[in-house]
Amino acid sequence: MDIREIIIEAIQTLTVNKLRTSLAVLGIVIGIGSVIALISLGQSSQLAVQNQIQSLGSNLLTVIPGAQTTGGVRGAQGGGTSLTLEDALAIGTSDQITTVSAVSPEYSARAQVTAGGNNTNTQITGVYPAYQTIRKIALSQGSFISAQDVASLGRVAVIGPQAAVNLFGEGIDPIGQIVRINGQTLRIIGVTVSKGGTGFSSPDDALYVPLTTAQKVLFGASHVSTIAVEAKSQEVMVQAQNEIGFLLLSRHQLSDPAEADFTIFSQNDILNTASQITSTFTTLLGGIAAISLLVGGIGIMNIMLVTVTERTREIGLRKALGAKGNLIITQFLVEATMLTAIGGIVGMILGVAISFVLSKLMSLPFAISPSAIFLAIGVSGVVGIVFGWYPARKASKLQPIEALRYE
Amino acid sequence: MIHASHLSKVYKTGVLETVALSDVSFDIKKGEFVAIMGPSGSGKSTLMHILGALDRPTSGTYILDGKNVGDLSDDALADIRNQKIGFIFQAFNLLPRTSALRNVSLPLAYAGMPKIEREERARKYLELVGLKDRMHHTSAQLSGGQQQRVAIARGLAMNPAILLADEPTGNIASSQSAEIMAIFQKLNNEGHTIVMITHEPDIAEHAKRIIFVRDGALRGDEVVKKRRIAK
Known part of the structure; x- marks a missing residue:
């Protein structure tokens, strides 16, 4: 099987198991979406504070x-x-x-x-x-x-x-x-x-x-x-x-x-206060981002661990039919990459949409942070791929008979 | 075709050693239809795993189609399973929510066969087991007997040296067991070598030869005198 066939096989597996796929994607969407929404909303508030100070007249x-x-x-x-x-x-x-x-x-x-x-x-x-x-x-x-x-x-x-x-x-x-x-x-x-x-x-x-x-x-x-x-x-x-x-x-x-x-x-006195507020904001945002990344990452980790472990018997069968360990790992890696890619894109759109709607509702300026998007997608992508790969590697190392018997 | 000499398998769990198979030797020639019989815990499943290259013996040699399986790497064993052995499991082990055609194509894909050729072959074997009209059904849409026929087609797809069936009628209605046995006998008449594990004497009597296993050792090896013919 070449990589093109593995990709086709992965697409088929993902489309055939719609519930499993959508649950995994949902986990990733929430992980990435919440991080982007939270950070963007925080930056909107920061921008709002800066704008208010600016409106007093700078210099x-x-x-x-x-x-x-x-x-x-x-x-x-x-x-x-x-x-x-x-x-x-x-x-x-x-x-x-x-x-x-x-x-x-x-x-x-x-x-x-x-x-x-x-x-x-x-x-x-x-x-x-x-x-x-x-x-x-x-x-x-x-x-x-x-x-x-x-x-x-x-x-x-x-x-x-x-x-x-x-x-x-x-x-x-x-x-x-x-x-x-x-x-x-x-x-x-x-x-x-x-x-x-x-x-x-x-x-x-x-x-x-x-x-x-x-x-x-x-x-x-x-x-x-x-x-x-x-x-x-x-x-x-x-x-x-x-x-x-x-x-x-x-x-x-x-x-x-x-x-x-x-x-x-x-205006220096006011600006000093403002920069203090801004740095407090930045720290707060960092904290929020870290927690949401952690929560999102754990969610993604769970769903990947569960879906791959659930398929240990399938891995055993594939090995019994002649699939080699590397092929199994590649297949799961491709699937995990697709899941995180789809989840990442949907999560990004959702996160941006949520922060847009919320900033409008709270009449804050709308700010999108590219670094938040890269961070969210980067961390979730790595977590999703690692925890899709790790149990698949473990299962591919099992003797096929043990994997087939796995309950 | 199969040369097994002094096969032993010992499982170690901590300090406890369980002897699952001790000093088993036999030969199976091309075109034979052999049933391996024994009660549960007799070691017949262990024997089947070794014969299927799913597991390695602790000692002894196993030569399949001229290849010593005992000293091959994991990847080489995968190739052996792919090319020389057709598995038929008690629980069918079809990929869920996947069409019969794709299930049968799977070992062909692992062998690196091009897609068009794969589908052509899969169709041919599904027709052979009488599932021409159900190629695009998933396992949930098929009865137990039909699922086992898909599994037989999958086992045949690579045209293996032996068909290895582990309690092939264990999970299906007795009315459908006869269909499966009829297919086995037909395949055997066409020259396929079949090794079938079972604990049911009336199923075993469809074979030409029965090897009895008990407590991990060979207890008998005889030709079936009054052979059952399934219709």
């Missing part, structure tokens, strides 16, 4: 008024008045600053907003156009605050989806609607995409107006409450922090950094 430095050091009396955050629009413009234009790509001066306050008969208390943020890129604001409709709006003290606003529902109700197009804030009327020109998140400062329950309009028309303030700065890259965050610190100290005529009347936060 972000936040300058707020007030001293960094504790001790002495300190105003509430955002209550200080030491930062001005000029400070922000200086950060954007000064020769001393080499590592900054965008600057967004912001003035935030809460106010009562009314539209028609509805009113709501919400966060009003005066912004420059750069706010949109730095804070990663996406619009579902209309346009964001433009430089022209800022220059002309435009009576326009961009509204968050939650605030839009609060003011105009469901299903009403907010574009072109008029809202009143502190006795002034503003026209809605854009609606932001929902970012998720709830609570007091949800980005969905907010109104964005030109910074100049907020300062001069609505609230009568001359300072800014925050300057958000985007560094050119992750690597220059510390350098950017230092450059901004020195620039602001000299602008505020201070010589001792300890006396600084502002504080610079970096």
Whole structure:
């Protein structure tokens, strides 16, 4: 018998014993499918966490008024008045600053907003156009605050989806609607995409107006409450922090950094936490993968051991009819390889499908890990083939008469 | 055809030694139909395993068709079983859920015969045992007698030196036993050498010669005087 005939013989044996074959394939499918589904789902969650952190804005430095050091009396955050629009413009234009790509001066306050008969208390943020890129604001409709709006003290606003529902109700197009804030009327020109998140400062329950309009028309303030700065890259965050610190100290005529009347936060703290979460995730995933591989491997081992041992008498008969030991081993090896190949492909499809459906149900991003697929198929394949081969080898070494008598 | 001289077989389990066969000698010539008779535990199965090259004797020589079987390797024994011996087992030992045709083709495949020739031969022997219409039936679709006829066709397929039957009627209805014996006698008339193991005297009387075995030793060797002819 040549290998082609052995393969045909193996296909016949597998198709003739449908129940046995499907049980073996099922064992392998579950082994491989569960590993792929678990690992992919874990990676989806990991990706979701990363995306959420990214959506806060990466490479972000936040300058707020007030001293960094504790001790002495300190105003509430955002209550200080030491930062001005000029400070922000200086950060954007000064020769001393080499590592900054965008600057967004912001003035935030809460106010009562009314539209028609509805009113709501919400966060009003005066912004420059750069706010949109730095804070990663996406619009579902209309346009964001433009430089022209800022220059002309435009009576326009961009509204968050939650605030839009609060003011105009469901299903009403907010574009072109008029809202009143502190006795002034503003026209809605854009609606932001929902970012998720709830609570007091949800980005969905907010109104964005030109910074100049907020300062001069609505609230009568001359300072800014925050300057958000985007560094050119992750690597220059510390350098950017230092450059901004020195620039602001000299602008505020201070010589001792300890006396600084502002504080610079970096995104590093958040990123550090994130990478800790990520590494915990990775460890957890490794554990889950190891356990599912073990369980899957044992399942495959069992089904192969049982199906081959069950066929000891058949092996005895084949030997009595003149089959040599090597031929028996080759035949079982071919059968085991086919079983694991079929089970591997079906298990892979099933695993990918399960992780796809689950990630959609849990609204996670869908991630497929090729290494998980290789690992699952590799380990299950080796286990399936080894435990298909080992009992067959044992049986092929028996004297045919012992194999024939085997119960 | 068969030359057995001083065959002994001793099984060792721990310190216990069981003598299954001691100093058995006989010759079987081409064209003979021999029944080996004896009660269970007499050693007739052990003798059959040695004659079938399924097992090696502890001592003594066994020459089959001019070849000394005692000192062959496992693979060479497999070739002997494939080419020189046609087995017919008490429990038929057909591959389950497999057609009669494929069962009969199996030893031909192990001999390396091309597929077309194999099927042709398998058909020929299935016709010979009267199963022309049931070539594609699986064992579950056949009666005991029909399954044993498939096994006979399989035993004949390689045109072996001897047909070795171990209680061929042990698992089938007595009404069908006669069919099997009729086939054996017909094959013997055509020149096939048959060695049949049985404990039933009326089955043994279908043969031309009976060898009696008891307690692992030869107790008699006689020609059947009033031979039964099965129809």
